[in-house]
Amino acid sequence: MWNVSVSPHVRSNESVDKIMWTVVACLVPPLLLSVFVFGVQVLLITAVSVISCMAVEAISQKLLGREVTVKDGSAALTGMLMAFVIPPGVSFLIPILGAVMAIYIGKHLMGGLGYNIFNPALLGRAFLLATFPVAMTSAWLPPLTDGAIFTYLSSGVDAISTATPLAVLKEQGMLAFREAFGSPAEVYPSFFLGWRPGCIGETSGLLIVLGGIFLMYKRYITWHIPVSMLGTMAVLTWIFGGDTLFSGDPLLAVLTGGALLGAFYMATDYVTSPSTRTAQLVYGIGIGALTVLIRIKGGYPEGVCYAILLMNPLSSVLDGWFKPKRFAPPAGGEK
Amino acid sequence: MSANLTFPKGGVHPPELKGLTEKLAIEVMPLPDELELILGQHIGAPCTPTVKRRDEVSEGALVAEVTKGLGVPLHAPAAGSIKALGSSAHPLRVSAPSITIKTNPEAAPATWEVQEDWRQSTPEELLKKVHDAGIIGIGGAGFPTHVKLKPPADSPVDTLLLNGAECEPYITADHRTMLEKAEEVVEGGKILLKILGIKTCVIGIENNKPDAITAMSSAVAAATEAGFDIRVVALEVKYPQGSEKQLIQAITGRKVPSLALPSAVGVVVHNVSTTRAVRDAVVLSKPLIEKVITVSGRGINRPANLLVKVGTKVSDIVEFCGGVKPDLARIVLGGPMMGFAVSTLDIPVTKTTSSVLFLTEDEIDSRELSNCIRCGWCLEACPMGLEPKEIGIYVEAGRPEDTAQFGVFDCFECGSCAYVCPAKRPLVQFVRLAKMKAKR
Numbered sequence: 001m002w003n004v005s006v007s008p009h010v011r012s013n014e015s016v017d018k019i020m021w022t023v024v025a026c027l028v029p030p031l032l033l034s035v036f037v038f039g040v041q042v043l044l045i046t047a048v049s050v051i052s053c054m055a056v057e058a059i060s061q062k063l064l065g066r067e068v069t070v071k072d073g074s075a076a077l078t079g080m081l082m083a084f085v086i087p088p089g090v091s092f093l094i095p096i097l098g099a100v101m102a103i104y105i106g107k108h109l110m111g112g113l114g115y116n117i118f119n120p121a122l123l124g125r126a127f128l129l130a131t132f133p134v135a136m137t138s139a140w141l142p143p144l145t146d147g148a149i150f151t152y153l154s155s156g157v158d159a160i161s162t163a164t165p166l167a168v169l170k171e172q173g174m175l176a177f178r179e180a181f182g183s184p185a186e187v188y189p190s191f192f193l194g195w196r197p198g199c200i201g202e203t204s205g206l207l208i209v210l211g212g213i214f215l216m217y218k219r220y221i222t223w224h225i226p227v228s229m230l231g232t233m234a235v236l237t238w239i240f241g242g243d244t245l246f247s248g249d250p251l252l253a254v255l256t257g258g259a260l261l262g263a264f265y266m267a268t269d270y271v272t273s274p275s276t277r278t279a280q281l282v283y284g285i286g287i288g289a290l291t292v293l294i295r296i297k298g299g300y301p302e303g304v305c306y307a308i309l310l311m312n313p314l315s316s317v318l319d320g321w322f323k324p325k326r327f328a329p330p331a332g333g334e335k
Numbered sequence: 336m337s338a339n340l341t342f343p344k345g346g347v348h349p350p351e352l353k354g355l356t357e358k359l360a361i362e363v364m365p366l367p368d369e370l371e372l373i374l375g376q377h378i379g380a381p382c383t384p385t386v387k388r389r390d391e392v393s394e395g396a397l398v399a400e401v402t403k404g405l406g407v408p409l410h411a412p413a414a415g416s417i418k419a420l421g422s423s424a425h426p427l428r429v430s431a432p433s434i435t436i437k438t439n440p441e442a443a444p445a446t447w448e449v450q451e452d453w454r455q456s457t458p459e460e461l462l463k464k465v466h467d468a469g470i471i472g473i474g475g476a477g478f479p480t481h482v483k484l485k486p487p488a489d490s491p492v493d494t495l496l497l498n499g500a501e502c503e504p505y506i507t508a509d510h511r512t513m514l515e516k517a518e519e520v521v522e523g524g525k526i527l528l529k530i531l532g533i534k535t536c537v538i539g540i541e542n543n544k545p546d547a548i549t550a551m552s553s554a555v556a557a558a559t560e561a562g563f564d565i566r567v568v569a570l571e572v573k574y575p576q577g578s579e580k581q582l583i584q585a586i587t588g589r590k591v592p593s594l595a596l597p598s599a600v601g602v603v604v605h606n607v608s609t610t611r612a613v614r615d616a617v618v619l620s621k622p623l624i625e626k627v628i629t630v631s632g633r634g635i636n637r638p639a640n641l642l643v644k645v646g647t648k649v650s651d652i653v654e655f656c657g658g659v660k661p662d663l664a665r666i667v668l669g670g671p672m673m674g675f676a677v678s679t680l681d682i683p684v685t686k687t688t689s690s691v692l693f694l695t696e697d698e699i700d701s702r703e704l705s706n707c708i709r710c711g712w713c714l715e716a717c718p719m720g721l722e723p724k725e726i727g728i729y730v731e732a733g734r735p736e737d738t739a740q741f742g743v744f745d746c747f748e749c750g751s752c753a754y755v756c757p758a759k760r761p762l763v764q765f766v767r768l769a770k771m772k773a774k775r
């Protein structure tokens with residue numbers, strides 16, 4: 001006669017859709033800034049990435065006989081984040097392949113939303129890095145300073161690729177870095193605002209941090225993972241990142257590569273990160289340590305993507321080690 | 336009066352929505368034509384009827400008594416004749432054995448007068464009166480009150496807590512009782528102290544009821560008496576502040592161990608309305624035959640706080656409160672966080688019904704569940720430090736028997752986890768399934 005269901009009968013108005021689309025919205029300002037830094041083609045790459053992720057999600061769910069939930073925003077978010085970690089000078093077609101890896105293999109073959117072990121966007125990027133190693137490591141563009149956002153679209157990008165700050169630092173050392181990007185006083189503000197070579201959405205530290213703070217204000221994420229990850233990176237880079245011990249540049253470590261994007265938007269992905277606060281701190285420290293290890297000793301200039309992918313499968317293990325504190329154990333002790 | 340005590344871990348803040356009824360004085364609902372007395376009002380075995388069909392009964396007469404197990408007797412809420420010994424709709428058991436009384440509108444209502452001074456009675460005599468009057472925890476749990484007043488000899492009790500938190504949204508029955516019957520609640524508290532043989536009593540009230548806090552504080556001050564140390568404390572508004580373990584922790588700082596009773600930490604908790612019923616049982620020799628309930632929600636035309644006879648059917652309440660609105664979507668007995676949705680209006684009020692809520696589509700949430708995204712919000716919300724998400728995932732995966740590791744037996748089903756869950760997962764239902772199969 002009436003709607004009968006189990007208690008509670010009132011529920012908060014938060015929902016998965018609302019969370020996902022809010023995070024997507026937080027990524028729009030860095031994307032718009034990226035248009036001014038790298039040109040209008042980044043919009044196209046991002047649009048292709050988002051649309052292909054949503055299409056692959058719908059097709060995967062149809063093929064697997066599951067309910068189509070493409071409207072929940074999770075595939076759109078994956079598409080957005082995957083585009084954000086792709087260089088701005090790649091072919092528009094690259095994200096389509098990445099979407100198949102991220103959404104079909106990385107998400108739906110693992111059981112769908114909530115059951116994937118690895119962050120789908122990063123899995124997509126890792127796959128693209130392996131399949132298009134040249135494009136994914138060289139299609140960097142020097143930041144535009146004149147607002148001519150159609151430059152790269154009309155002239156093509158092949159002739160004018162550049163190197164990322166981390167690559168210069170790794171391959172040529174601090175002196176070459178200074179020569180290419182300027183003194184610390186010039187580098188910190190321009191890097192923080194987003195004027196540096198890098199992936200589409202990772203350069204604007206300011207807008208990424210502001211979005212992250214908004215997500216914290218909404219209580220969608222907490223400080224634990226970003227702070228522990230960035231803090232660990234800063235400390236370890238200071239100790240081991242220079243020519244001698246304790247001479248590295250901690251601020252530069254945080255402002256380069258995908259550190260901020262990774263800390264606020266990738267490492268905090270609910271599905272692939274731990275749930276308890278202590279586990280989150282350990283997880284963030286792990287990502288930070290692995291990132292610095294890869295940056296200093298590894299073959300790649302940047303390590304955030306692999307560091308997060310390496311820590312992802314440990315999330316449930318960490319949750320098992322650092323369980324929430326129970327109200328009170330039984331009088332005779334826990335069995 | 337110390338300010339705003341609370342439990343430290345977990346809890347949620349659902350919209351309070353008490354404004355619909357908090358200013359409305361308790362109304363006496365006219366006697367309905369028929370009353371249906373469910374024989375199993377309390378936790379434990381149902382009572383056995385002591386009356387036959389067509390028997391005439393007077394108000395307050397014994398109609399069923401305990402023949403096995405824990406329990407308390409049942410009394411006729413009004414004068415009338417026994418129409419049937421049959422069964423009634425029940426929110427949990429679908430149908431339950433009951434006694435139907437055809438009320439006699441001609442009979443004068445019983446007059447309950449003050450008997451001799453209870454201070455002259457022994458604790459044993461008082462305890463017997465509590466039992467004989469059929470008093471159970473009417474805040475919702477339905478545990479026989481006299482049993483809680485006889486704590487095990489190996490765990491001496493030093494503090495009585497009176498629970499006036501009323502943390503469920505909508506409900507204002509305890510609020511109005513504390514406001515309008517403060518003296519009676521305080522006297523009930525003294526009786527409980529005398530039965531327990533202790534002197535300390537703390538009355539905890541959420542601070543969204545400042546008028547009740549004031550009324551109770553004045554009643555306590557006016558009733559100052561040697562040998563009784565009673566005080567009122569304000570509690571932070573946070574659900575589930577009125578849960579026994581959370582209330583004890585908020586007020587005394589003591590933690591009741593898993594699977595143990597409050598007496599294990601020297602505390603006994605009674606609801607304020609139960610306390611008032613104890614007072615009526617002892618002072619007036621009046622059995623528990625009526626109770627204050629809140630009728631609320633946007634789906635009823637006239638929300639109210641009503642004094643109703645036990646056994647009054649929801650359909651009679653609907654009629655008295657001006658009928659339901661067309662967009663009524665769900666009827667809930669009890670609070671919106673822990674109450675039970677019912678499918679029929681033919682369901683009778685029991686001693687443990689604290690409210691009848693008529694909720695419209697805007698007030699409830701019928702969104703379908705989706706996959707757990709492991710956001711961990713349920714872990715933050717759980718006041719017991721459990722892992723509701725894991726319990727849900729295990730139950731869905733067909734492994735409910737392996738959920739004891741997540742503390743499923745500590746769960747008292749407050750619903751905080753399901754309240755915050757963005758995937759709208761029925762975590763309380765998962766827990767109930769897990770409890771049936773998990774190995775202790």
